[in-house]
Amino acid sequence: MIKENGFALPLVLGISTILVLVIISISNSVSHKIALITEMDSQARADMKTYSAFNEVIFNLTTSNFTPTDMAVLPVSDMDQTAPMGMIPGIALWNLFGVPISLEEGVTVTLRDTAGMISFFSNPKLIERSLARFSADTKQIATIVDSLADWRDNDDFKRINGAEAWDYRSAGYTYVPRNSYLQCIEEFRLIKGMNSFLYERIRPEMIYWASGSDNYLTMSESLLRVVLDDDRMADQILQLRRDRLLTDTLFTAITGIHGTENSFSPSGLILVEITARVDQSTDRIQTVVSKRGSKNRPFTIMEWMR
Numbered sequence: 001m002i003k004e005n006g007f008a009l010p011l012v013l014g015i016s017t018i019l020v021l022v023i024i025s026i027s028n029s030v031s032h033k034i035a036l037i038t039e040m041d042s043q044a045r046a047d048m049k050t051y052s053a054f055n056e057v058i059f060n061l062t063t064s065n066f067t068p069t070d071m072a073v074l075p076v077s078d079m080d081q082t083a084p085m086g087m088i089p090g091i092a093l094w095n096l097f098g099v100p101i102s103l104e105e106g107v108t109v110t111l112r113d114t115a116g117m118i119s120f121f122s123n124p125k126l127i128e129r130s131l132a133r134f135s136a137d138t139k140q141i142a143t144i145v146d147s148l149a150d151w152r153d154n155d156d157f158k159r160i161n162g163a164e165a166w167d168y169r170s171a172g173y174t175y176v177p178r179n180s181y182l183q184c185i186e187e188f189r190l191i192k193g194m195n196s197f198l199y200e201r202i203r204p205e206m207i208y209w210a211s212g213s214d215n216y217l218t219m220s221e222s223l224l225r226v227v228l229d230d231d232r233m234a235d236q237i238l239q240l241r242r243d244r245l246l247t248d249t250l251f252t253a254i255t256g257i258h259g260t261e262n263s264f265s266p267s268g269l270i271l272v273e274i275t276a277r278v279d280q281s282t283d284r285i286q287t288v289v290s291k292r293g294s295k296n297r298p299f300t301i302m303e304w305m306r
């Protein structure tokens with residue numbers, strides 16, 4: 001009997017321990033599921049907010065006129081009363097030079113006129129000047145510029161500082177030049193002489209699509225400093241733009257730069273970036289929209305990343 005009593009106690013304790021462990025496990029599983037559902041809910045709300053903002057941007061892009069530096073959005077809803085940077089009564093100005101616009105809590109939109117950016121196709125000289133701002137190594141810059149040209153041309157004759165297939169192979173690269181147009185901006189990183197430091201600095205200024213014009217008035221601060229090569233002058237231009245006083249005439253008077261007839265107006269090809277944050281969740285849309293549509297389409301999506 002004594003032996004049987006001694007055996008019962010550990011058995012009860014063992015069963016109790018197992019029960020406690022089962023309960024803890026169920027509790028943890030439920031907590032995990034609640035956290036997961038909460039996260040899915042906030043992610044879904046973030047996704048809805050970016051898509052809603054995207055539709056608002058598209059509506060405004062297709063129905064608004066451009067000033068030299070902004071999109072002039074007519075007031076159609078309550079939101080416009082609090083829209084940022086409104087300098088004209090009743091009209092909200094949505095800047096086209098990449099300063100974030102806050103649509104509502106947690107939702108920001110940035111718009112960039114691609115004519116104020118660098119494209120391989122429309123203004124390749126700006127690539128060289130931009131690189132030169134971030135590197136004093138003139139040999140490296142010359143290597144990148146010539147190698148970029150060699151990458152694009154369809155022959156195997158290299159320029160003075162360039163590189164063709166033989167040079168890539170002998171330098172240990174696992175690839176050779178495309179001998180054709182670059183297919184995306186990321187391909188620029190592969191060019192001989194290019195490195196991460198320079199690429200990361202020039203990448204935000206680059207756009208794949210050629211807008212067909214250069215708009216000095218919508219260039220980013222970084223690119224304006226490259227173009228003007230005079231920080232005091234750039235500060236003056238930037239202040240005038242913040243005050244919405246910058247015009248083509250003033251720009252030319254201050255900088256001495258005379259553009260072509262297309263140099264001082266937005267292109268209608270706009271890089272749109274939308275970010276929405278809800279609790280710990282974030283959703284982001286990056287797209288390039290052309291205001292030029294076709295017969296049955298009021299606009300064209302050139303690029304879409306979400």
Ligand SMILES: [Ca+2]
Binds near residue numbers: 150153155156157
């Ligand atoms: Ca070539």
